[in-house]
Amino acid sequence: MATYADDLALAHLLADTADSISMARFRALDLHVESKPDLTPVSDADTAVEQAIRSTLARARPRDGVIGEEFGSSTAPAGAGNRHWVIDPIDGTKNFIRGVPIWGTLIALMEGERPVAGLVSAPALGRRWWGAQGHGAYAGRHQHAATRLSVSAVRKLGDASFCYSSLSGWEEGGYLEPVLDLMRATWRSRAYGDFYGYMLLAEGALDVMVEPELSLWDVAALIPIVTEAGGTFTDLAGQRAPGDGSAIATNGHLHQEILSRLARGRA
Template sequence: MNGNHAALAAFAHNLADLARAETLHRFEAGVGADDKGGANGFDPVTDADREAERAMRAAIEAAYPEHGIAGEEFPERPSSGPFVWSLDPVDGTRSFTCGLPNWVTLIALLEDGRPTIGLIDVPCLGERYWGAGGDGAFVRSGQQVRLRASDRTSLAEARLSTTDPYLFEDAERGAFERVRAGVRTTRYGHDGYAYARLAAGTLDLVIESQLKPYDYNALIPVVRAAGGVIGDWTGGDDFSAGRVIAAATPALFEQAVAVMRDAG
């Protein structure tokens, strides 16, 4: 990274610290959730979501007033240049409200529409994962370790995750089930944390549907910095439909795509 990008990556860590200061104590105290989903089904939001995003937005506006901001909880702030910050203050709000520790904060910096810096913060577990310019690392138990996806190349060996299999619709569900039936083991309910663990080498494959940009922007640089592959269900790079496959190796990615593209 050049000096400017290194400064921006450091600033992303500052944003994660600000968010953690708003979310962690509320999680420990226990907070209620409002339903912002309405007729579309239960979609929880808490004070932790809102206050963490407010804190990050205020910091961005003060340090980089020309940068845009696209967050989950508040209207988009347009950019007057190439940079836009993508913010998901609590990814995994259902886990948060259930007292489960694997919710994360997702922060990404987009340059000309492409995520170049990604950060996944895991406040409850004291972990943080980041990728920028092809470099990536994570901190766990106070130790910094370089990101490295596993070398598994076949579905039969793969450790698979998705947040909730009931989020898949119709043909999607059948395609996912065909992948699930062929892998070694499957874990559910981890939201953005699953991609962090793929980048750290303990999961091999993540398949999801219905993701929004603030759900996936931060994941892209992290997975790629680990040597993994992340793309859409056709094997391309168009995430606009919210369909995402992340895999530890190109061979594993191609096998998953061969099944999931049949979902239409």
């Protein structure tokens, strides 16, 4: 079986660099923000973090490809294999520019279409999560102060804590009513958004996280963490993620019921 210990160690070093850049710009009075063509915001911190990560990867893993939110895809050299890194320099940019501390850098390693290692670093929260295939999932302030993660054992929807992204995306996709029904059927519902709901799921603090629209860099780092913590991660069709750009992450026990309810109630 492949081992990803060296790749995880590198991901931590990349995150250290990212944290130092992003924290220096968080709540900075001279933070520069522009709108991308899709009207989502990008700050000077987003671009600086991704540039720094790409620079380190070019030296440390010159045979690996890189895909990033801000600068697209750089192909690995011919014959280099199918490894590539996927970077979201700041997931939660809207939080970042408003001074909300729930944002983080997402770093994933993929082999082909399969995410095999992932790390999420949220320096404003003082917390980091990571996992790799066959290595388990962990969280802590850094890799030497970590606890192993495990999803919850909740088996009944009525006992579950349900997390979702903003309702507008679900409404646009025709899923508003089934999502509202799930909110009524579960013990508690909250919209934590971005990476955070998935990490709370991996910690066992909630039981379901659903999102209708995602890019590869939004989700690749999350999958190994959730699955190595014992959870299940698919798209809305039940296909193993990254899938079609949607995400259903659960503790495993509730997964089929969530999929069925969403499919049955779609407009």
